[in-house]
Amino acid sequence: MADASALLEPQIPALRRYAYALLRDHDLADDLVQDTLERALSRWAFRRDDGDLRAWLFAIQRNLYVSRWRQRRRRGTPVALDEAPLPGVAPRQEATMEVHDVLAALDQLPEEQKSLLLLVGVEDFSYDDAARLLGMPVGTVMSRLSRARQRLRAIVETGRTTLLRRVK
Amino acid sequence: MTGGPDAIIEDDLQAYVDGRLDGARLAAVEAYLAQHAEVRERVVLEQRQRAALRGQLEAKFAEPIPPRLWIANIQAARRRRLRRWTGAAAAGLLLFTVGAGTGWMAGRRGTDLAATTAAPTTAVAQNASAAYRTFVVEVAHPVEVDAQHQAHLLQWLSRRLGKPLVAPDLGHFGYRLMGGRLLPGGRGAAAQLMYEDAGGRRLTVYVRAAEGSETAFRFQHEGEASTFAWIDQGFGFAVTGALPREELLPIAEAVYHGFAGDTDAVRKN
Numbered sequence: 001m002a003d004a005s006a007l008l009e010p011q012i013p014a015l016r017r018y019a020y021a022l023l024r025d026h027d028l029a030d031d032l033v034q035d036t037l038e039r040a041l042s043r044w045a046f047r048r049d050d051g052d053l054r055a056w057l058f059a060i061q062r063n064l065y066v067s068r069w070r071q072r073r074r075r076g077t078p079v080a081l082d083e084a085p086l087p088g089v090a091p092r093q094e095a096t097m098e099v100h101d102v103l104a105a106l107d108q109l110p111e112e113q114k115s116l117l118l119l120v121g122v123e124d125f126s127y128d129d130a131a132r133l134l135g136m137p138v139g140t141v142m143s144r145l146s147r148a149r150q151r152l153r154a155i156v157e158t159g160r161t162t163l164l165r166r167v168k
Numbered sequence: 169m170t171g172g173p174d175a176i177i178e179d180d181l182q183a184y185v186d187g188r189l190d191g192a193r194l195a196a197v198e199a200y201l202a203q204h205a206e207v208r209e210r211v212v213l214e215q216r217q218r219a220a221l222r223g224q225l226e227a228k229f230a231e232p233i234p235p236r237l238w239i240a241n242i243q244a245a246r247r248r249r250l251r252r253w254t255g256a257a258a259a260g261l262l263l264f265t266v267g268a269g270t271g272w273m274a275g276r277r278g279t280d281l282a283a284t285t286a287a288p289t290t291a292v293a294q295n296a297s298a299a300y301r302t303f304v305v306e307v308a309h310p311v312e313v314d315a316q317h318q319a320h321l322l323q324w325l326s327r328r329l330g331k332p333l334v335a336p337d338l339g340h341f342g343y344r345l346m347g348g349r350l351l352p353g354g355r356g357a358a359a360q361l362m363y364e365d366a367g368g369r370r371l372t373v374y375v376r377a378a379e380g381s382e383t384a385f386r387f388q389h390e391g392e393a394s395t396f397a398w399i400d401q402g403f404g405f406a407v408t409g410a411l412p413r414e415e416l417l418p419i420a421e422a423v424y425h426g427f428a429g430d431t432d433a434v435r436k437n
Contacts, residue, residue: 004243005239005240009238009239012233012237013233014229016231017229020228021228030234034237037237037242038242041242041246103221103224106221117218117221118221122221122222127183127188142178142179142182146178146179146181146182149218152217153213153214
């Protein structure tokens, strides 16, 4: 297992990013990544040598999140959209406000759409890889991606209207 | 957005948002967007939101990896856990002795999960499940030889199986060895070890010779019985119990990891 460390470590920043986007809590996100890595190490010998390590790890993490973490999170205190910290945001210009809380808006999407937007839009998985990872045909990936972006637009739009109303 | 094969469809627009078009298709989408201001506006917004999301998560990606996620630390913690478990299991350790040193992990490197033959594992799981159903309900004679004669039991089963067999100690999970029996299995003999917890719940560990390449755990559910089965070095193993998958898995994994952990600890010490 000597090579596990060298192969796994470069993948950790992206796994942490995905976990954080799903959980929106730094400690919980690292708990999830730790679970993922432990699981990966215990299954290391079953991994396909020619397989895509990154996709394998993301699949493990996503499955763990769906099977265990989502419930744990739901039991926790939900962070209201307004209270969610928005790092580095100066909500002065219209253009900034329009997009500034995409991460918070993402939170309101169902897990599948959320994962899809993260895996394709942030982690740069190909549509085919995303389809395999999420266990759906690639055609479904395309239509759900479109729907997810449509919903995200609507959520951000609504949030913006609320924000503007409050400012007035 | 309907029409001939060159018509721009929603998939094209999504691929455009993701920057995954090139050549003629990219040019076609750009031409289309130039003529459809409303669609263009929407696509630009989606692009901007995509970029914003990436931007918001950039800092997270750039963070240094905290020590608790260092692989070396996770591996060390795993070894500690395994050793503790092995320690707790003490005398009657769970191990099916499968050739010292090499270990299953090393033996399985490169195993193609998708290509491994499912059939032998399934057969082992089915045999184990059938044997479980037959004997677990047995009140008078659940086992042929009871745990008081453990040495004799294991010697006998090992000889008939052609494999040195040690009874796993599942005390960690609250299960104590009741005993075992010999069964017909595959083309030879099979051994069934039965365990019981304080509440009278029983589970079995089943071993017999099996063909086929080495496999990962396979899960099977039949009636009330859940089974995890796998094949290694010419033998099929199965752990069966009336337990939900998530409760049975750690027990099956303990059997597996107990062995892997033991060889690991030996190598490190």
